Amino acid sequence: MRTPAVRTDARRHHDPEARHFASDNYAGVHPELLAAIALANGGHQAAYGADEYTEHLQRVARGHFGPLAQVYPVFNGTGANVVALQALTDRWGAVIAAESAHINVDEGGAPERVGGLKLLTVPTEDGKLTPELIDRQAFGWEDEHRAMPQVVSITQSTELGTVYTPDEIRAICDHAHERDMLVHLDGARLANASAALDVPMRALTNVPGVDVVSFGGTKNGMLFGEALVVLNPDAVRRMKHVRKLSMQLPSKMRFVSVQLEALLAGDLWLRSARHANTMAARLAEGVRSVPGVEILYPVQANAVFARLPKEVSERLQKRYRFYFWDERAGDVRWMCSFDTTEEDVDGFVAAVREESGR
Amino acid sequence: MRTPAVRTDARRHHDPEARHFASDNYAGVHPELLAAIALANGGHQAAYGADEYTEHLQRVARGHFGPLAQVYPVFNGTGANVVALQALTDRWGAVIAAESAHINVDEGGAPERVGGLKLLTVPTEDGKLTPELIDRQAFGWEDEHRAMPQVVSITQSTELGTVYTPDEIRAICDHAHERDMLVHLDGARLANASAALDVPMRALTNVPGVDVVSFGGTKNGMLFGEALVVLNPDAVRRMKHVRKLSMQLPSKMRFVSVQLEALLAGDLWLRSARHANTMAARLAEGVRSVPGVEILYPVQANAVFARLPKEVSERLQKRYRFYFWDERAGDVRWMCSFDTTEEDVDGFVAAVREESGR
Amino acid sequence: MRTPAVRTDARRHHDPEARHFASDNYAGVHPELLAAIALANGGHQAAYGADEYTEHLQRVARGHFGPLAQVYPVFNGTGANVVALQALTDRWGAVIAAESAHINVDEGGAPERVGGLKLLTVPTEDGKLTPELIDRQAFGWEDEHRAMPQVVSITQSTELGTVYTPDEIRAICDHAHERDMLVHLDGARLANASAALDVPMRALTNVPGVDVVSFGGTKNGMLFGEALVVLNPDAVRRMKHVRKLSMQLPSKMRFVSVQLEALLAGDLWLRSARHANTMAARLAEGVRSVPGVEILYPVQANAVFARLPKEVSERLQKRYRFYFWDERAGDVRWMCSFDTTEEDVDGFVAAVREESGR
Amino acid sequence: MRTPAVRTDARRHHDPEARHFASDNYAGVHPELLAAIALANGGHQAAYGADEYTEHLQRVARGHFGPLAQVYPVFNGTGANVVALQALTDRWGAVIAAESAHINVDEGGAPERVGGLKLLTVPTEDGKLTPELIDRQAFGWEDEHRAMPQVVSITQSTELGTVYTPDEIRAICDHAHERDMLVHLDGARLANASAALDVPMRALTNVPGVDVVSFGGTKNGMLFGEALVVLNPDAVRRMKHVRKLSMQLPSKMRFVSVQLEALLAGDLWLRSARHANTMAARLAEGVRSVPGVEILYPVQANAVFARLPKEVSERLQKRYRFYFWDERAGDVRWMCSFDTTEEDVDGFVAAVREESGR
Secondary structure (H helix, E strand, C coil): CCCCCCCCCCCCCCCCCCCCCCCCCCCCCCHHHHHHHHHHCCCCCCCCCCCHHHHHHHHHHHHHHCCCCEEEEECCHHHHHHHHHHHHCCCCEEEEEECCCHHHHCCCCHHHHHHCCEEEEECCCCCCCCHHHHHCCCCCCCCCCCCEEEEEEEECCCCCCCCCCHHHHHHHHHHHHHCCCEEEEEECCHHHHHHHHCCCHHHHCCCCCCCEEEEECHHHCCCCCEEEEECCHHHCCCHHHHHHHCCCCCCCCHHHHHHHHHHHCCCHHHHHHHHHHHHHHHHHHHHHCCCCCEECCCCCCCEEEEECCHHHHHHHCCCCCCEEEECCCCEEEEECCCCCCHHHHHHHHHHHHHHHHC | CCCCCCCCCCCCCCCCCCCCCCCCCCCCCCHHHHHHHHHHCCCCCCCCCCCHHHHHHHHHHHHHHCCCCEEEEECCHHHHHHHHHHHHCCCCEEEEEECCCHHHHCCCCHHHHHHCCEEEEECCCCCCCCHHHHHCCCCCCCCCCCCEEEEEEEECCCCCCCCCCHHHHHHHHHHHHHCCCEEEEEECCHHHHHHHHCCCHHHHCCCCCCCEEEEECHHHCCCCCEEEEECCHHHCCCHHHHHHHCCCCCCCCHHHHHHHHHHHCCCHHHHHHHHHHHHHHHHHHHHHCCCCCEECCCCCCCEEEEECCHHHHHHHHCCCCCEEEECCCCEEEEECCCCCCHHHHHHHHHHHHHHHHC | CCCCCCCCCCCCCCCCCCCCCCCCCCCCCCHHHHHHHHHHCCCCCCCCCCCHHHHHHHHHHHHHHCCCCEEEEECCHHHHHHHHHHHHCCCCEEEEEECCCHHHHCCCCHHHHHHCCEEEEECCCCCCCCHHHHHCCCCCCCCCCCCEEEEEEEECCCCCCCCCCHHHHHHHHHHHHHCCCEEEEEECCHHHHHHHHCCCHHHHCCCCCCCEEEEECHHHCCCCCEEEEECCHHHCCCHHHHHHHCCCCCCCCHHHHHHHHHHHCCCHHHHHHHHHHHHHHHHHHHHHCCCCCEECCCCCCCEEEEECCHHHHHHHHCCCCCEEEECCCCEEEEECCCCCCHHHHHHHHHHHHHHHHC | CCCCCCCCCCCCCCCCCCCCCCCCCCCCCCHHHHHHHHHHCCCCCCCCCCCHHHHHHHHHHHHHHCCCCEEEEECCHHHHHHHHHHHHCCCCEEEEEECCCHHHHCCCCHHHHHHCCEEEEECCCCCCCCHHHHHCCCCCCCCCCCCEEEEEEEECCCCCCCCCCHHHHHHHHHHHHHCCCEEEEEECCHHHHHHHHCCCHHHHCCCCCCCEEEEECHHHCCCCCEEEEECCHHHCCCHHHHHHHCCCCCCCCHHHHHHHHHHHCCCHHHHHHHHHHHHHHHHHHHHHCCCCCEECCCCCCCEEEEECCHHHHHHHHCCCCCEEEECCCCEEEEECCCCCCHHHHHHHHHHHHHHHHC
């Protein structure tokens, strides 16, 4: 990391070589994305999305998500999800989702508070909905006493690091559409799923019939920003108004859009995601043989869920940062990101082995 | 602007030398702030505000806003305002504000929709509230049929480019506090007011008794980000929860915090604001003698409001971007920013003169 | 008032002969409406509106409001208004209303809190909007920074006791519809306006083009209950869901519906309203000659607004209950209701004269 | 039912002798309650709760719910619950409830939409929470990413017709209070639980430590109306404001209050509830021996849940109205009310036997 040429009154307060396994948003900005920001800097550009970068981004995105795709840059993932779900529902609408979905457990109640949205949740084995699971909540459309199921929201890759196949997504979309429901895909880690399955993102979104995608940028190396991608323009109205009233309209939007362009115009999105996945696979492989460590779900994307003695995890946390997923059960989550190195993984695996062996 | 050394798949789509008078958020990122971002990059830092930069920012902010100040970085100005107002009100609370306030006319109804907030507005001459104007809405606390006035929100500098003196702010704070109301200051352009009055920011905030400030970064050269600054910790509870449920919690917060540090650790905030103000004064001075052009309000900060024949403005808009403020009356707003140059202003003044003379 | 034949553990705590001029909801239940309730009692009827009374009410209402009218009984006026406005707006919609409108000043912020609705208010002379006044807020539909004006809400008779003529309503409806806005009429006292103008209610609602009416029952003698009357079914969707989620769905709806039937099947609605209006006219006539008493607005319905010395009002309030409208100005409101008698009015006028003469 | 002496333009549209087993709100008004309404009629009483009846009701309620009890009459059960839960939570608060709770499955999403409330639900065997079940959602108070559990809401008797013992309620209250959570009791059928257990209502509410009760009136014979009863005044603030902004403030409140007085001043609440319970027990006893009919839960209050062949239920529904609870499983719900007679039950049991025997 070059010392910047321009002086600044800010100072460096951290070790730029220390990396952990806590979350892909512990990582910083990918250098190519920072370069893109610099490229878009200087001069004046119309605020709130009427800039050249946001316009150009539309073309780039259509290459990935089909000719109808419309991109609406927003600030963050919670914002992308809540804007999408508001746009897809009426005042009386509800959203069917996995109990483990980010919208249900990690957004501080924003869907309910900001959007007045009722979530109709279903427990799952591995974070993935199926038509059968959806049917546990998909009923009662004419019953005014029940919030009306209007949207199915799935997450790809899931909060548990698993991925839906294109066929699984198509089955969900068909099932939902036959019941006049729309489909939202929370793609905070869509790139990781695409890399894991070795299919283009369209095979997981517009082709099987998803209506709106929250495409993640921050967890794939962006400074900030996500893209709300409308795949079915008939499914929404006045997206710009919904985005603004949800406080998700970046004024200097060019800097979100140019990052998304830098991710999507070439293969940066894929390179970064594939790398993170590879590191997770290496990590899982490395710890699998450590006695007392159990891998909990198939490691398909960039997350490894493991169960190990709590005291081992606690000793390990003195050396590396990561989170307990279920503290009572001793379950932990280890995440890899675009900047995780093989040395990082090997060092961590060695540490797991050491602390387990005490 | 140097070409970045790292390659990126994004391309430059704009002229980095073209500048306009439309808004201070048409400008890009101040080079010192971009340098600060680069400084904070690399390695892993805890997400959601548990990073070194956000911690250090607290100390820096206390130098400006007093020893009790607590800073909560957020994404944007609407977010800062709506988080602040929610934190300062109960479910039954209402907010007294000038009819021209940003929260009333420019936030897409976010205060009402996201916060369920009723705004009790008062028409003003120049965008500024007074105790007398406040009293037109400050009554009926015991009347359950009326949304309860719990907060007075003022804007400094105002949407009309005017500024409150420290004494005016103190009078408002005293008046509000005597009636058990709290005071919010929308400081999207607080730095400009401070520069205009040549007083430190504390003289406009904690010293006269403001409870919570939305301190603007984006309009003063930041890539994105604002700081919610709590000056009176007794006035709020659970700010972090309110910020999160309002979808205003940046995951890679270090990059907001380091920009705020770069602004506030030295005098960048003041240099940039003073420069923008000086450019606005130069612009006002330049056009004042143009026949048919009338300056509408005292030019105290970085905005010039003028009335001129509509057709003149329309010809001018073919050369420079700026907004009509009141299209029927022929009122326009011209904004200067940190990167407006003397040449920009002089060129614009010449253009006004030319187009007026046709 | 007959002592009821059935014993009850409740006791009478009030004087059934004391009447005041505070509000038409200080009155009790019209005996014909209590008789209607008794008629609908006994046996089981499907709850939540699937009963015979609610079905029959549809036919009765179509006689007043045209062949497309659909009636949705609700609990109260605030509920009727907020359900109507939610049904007529999208998430991004706003409502243009007079500053004095009940929805703005008397509903505890329910439109904002329950519906997330932004009210765009306009000051008026006499509580009445006009196309010109509407235009002060009717703009900016494409501007996402502005809550989108989608509905004009008018009150008939107004909060100031004035009435719109059919032509005035038509002008407003035409003006709104030309701008793709819908029209809501808060008819808490629609019967009084109809009586005042001596025109059927249709002349004030569906004929000039109103889309949805809140038809008041409680202020015209009902025990409780209002009717949301949809005149233009294309303007709304899923009214039953909106009513339920707004907590305005009465379970034993037959008792609201039978009261509305009793009001509307014959002329009870008109008899009661005309009587209240006549009493207000008698009151205004009576006090007009009292020195120091000024009548403030045309007395067209059942409200009299007067200005008189504050100490006179305060002495008077020891004998009769009524409200100050603007305590500083000394403005008071005197309301008549279905049960106000000529003796009540004459006694009150004499009291005004006495207290003024001291 | 006497024909009313006063003429009315409404007509009777139903058979006042036909009764069903669909819901206790299919029943009409208990004659003693109608008599109470008549008693409170006539003359003027201050609106919105400043009347003699509402004042007197406070004293009556304290006899049942302890010396600190404060009663706030509202329109309906959903309203009572949502007002209570809003009053007990901050903007960031969430409510732990059984998955089967009325607030979760039968209120059209009103808690989420009107109150912005997140419900944290737990599946239960029999509709009853326990400390252990509560713990599945009671965690993460400091985690801003999670809606903060601030209230436990239980229903007595439950939606499945089961009842909590006083000890079970005390255990829940202790558990909640130790974790700084408050307890709401949805008592739409509290009287039935009290009758079932043969304990006074205080033994189920203030004595074990419940903070706020929604006390049901409509399902126990009232025309309309429920009582929000605050048992712990320190747990709430500005109840009147919360009630009003939630559109649950009846203007002619005397008629809700006098009904509550008539229920509570003597033993009408208990007589009616006990009768309904007895009828349910008779019904359960009667059908228990019918081949193919299975009783699903302990019949403790006025509901009988049964499983029987779907075609039998469908034939039965041609003769009596009642609801499927789970259509796929063939589960039905049969409710008894204050006006269910022994003959009604015996006739229904005979019909079950007949239709089962075909």
